[in-house]
């Protein structure tokens with residue numbers, strides 16, 4: 833199932849969470865404000881709130897509880913990813 837991370841094409845499996853698809857492609861979700869530590873999710877069950885990401889369509893989603901959809905465009909590195 834195709835999706836992009838900062839414009840770069842990737843493929844995930846049907847049924848993947850967005851978090852598992854992202855972490856299969858790279859090791860982190862980008863820096864955590866304010867100290868810049870790299871996030872990779874923590875609880876994986878929707879409790880810790882460490883996995884929110886921004887999509888190009890303007891949505892902010894919790895990646896561990898969001899199912900990957902074909903064509904999702906995740907923004908992790910750009911200014912658009914800023915909260």
Ligand code: FES
Nearest residue numbers: 874876880881896
């Ligand atoms: S990893 Fe904890 S809420 Fe998603």
